[in-house]
Amino acid sequence: MSSPSVALLRGINVGGNNPVGMADLGDCFREAGYRDARTFSASGNVLFTADRARGPELEEALARMLEARFGIPILVVVRSRDEFAATIAAAPLDIGSASLRSEVFFLKHPLTAEAAFAELPELREGIDSIAPGPGALYFSRLAAQATKTRITRLMSMPLFQQMTVRSWRTSTRLLELLNAG
Template sequence: MTSYIGLLRGVNVGGKNKLKMAELRDALTKEGLIHVKTYIQSGNVFFDSEESEEGSRRRMEQIISTEFGLKVPVVIRSATEWQSMIESCPFHEEQIAKAQENAVGESLYVAMLAEPLRADVKEKLVSYASEKEECELIGRDVFLLFHDSIRNSKLATYLTRFNEYATVRNWKTINKIADMLPNDVT
């Protein structure tokens, strides 16, 4: 049995893809996912499953499509991968604090991808980095540090327009999710 986090892309944002988390929990539980719980309305789902990551992703997408009539991409991470992502943050506290000085809102985000970026996509993505927005790629995670704002970011826009299986969460949400993971995850 593996503990997973399912990250739904684009639900309850800007009035589109409305999906009540209580209804989603019920539907996922009814279809056999175990220990299902959610965190905030933006589509963060905790669950346990015997299925692989890919099988869990496909299953969640099918349930959302069948039960709610929505086509919602889902990115999955195991609880162990989630902890590893936090531990591997390439930006140091000083860098984050400096970025936060002038940032509007949060400054540190992670774009989580279903698959690692191809070399040509990485190259294009990195070309958008600047003094105001930085990125570091580690496996299937793209760490984004904004010295101004994520709004109108060329990095974030490129990632999410190019890849339907890219979903972004801010660092506070990422850490809150970590706090909610099962205690036996190392």
């Protein structure tokens, strides 16, 4: 059964580390038999159609494929179009507003939003807000006071190694691309 999906790769092309060309990344997926493979943004977003495994099995197969091709371990989080749409639909109403800087922290299986939420460090009240959702955490901070955020505490925790972050704008654009086919 075919399923339009998006692979969210963690830690490539960030601060000059783990450089991966988007054309080469798209080729890697196509050569492995994934249909309709195309990339969006240099941060490691690959839209594709999978005819095979899903969920954790697909994530692990893609991680092995990418490490073999690029020589670096890359955490892969995959969401089908329906899973991605459910994550976007469940977001807090104010996420993405002009007064906030908002991101979606996509969680790698088997990490759940409830388990991740339970381990969160104390954030700065009145500046930071975080909410659990399907396979994700939604994080926002007041744009005017973004330098006072405490989200860096989460980013220093081992738990963070099982997440990949996308801006709200990138996340909604990915959904548009998934819906366009």
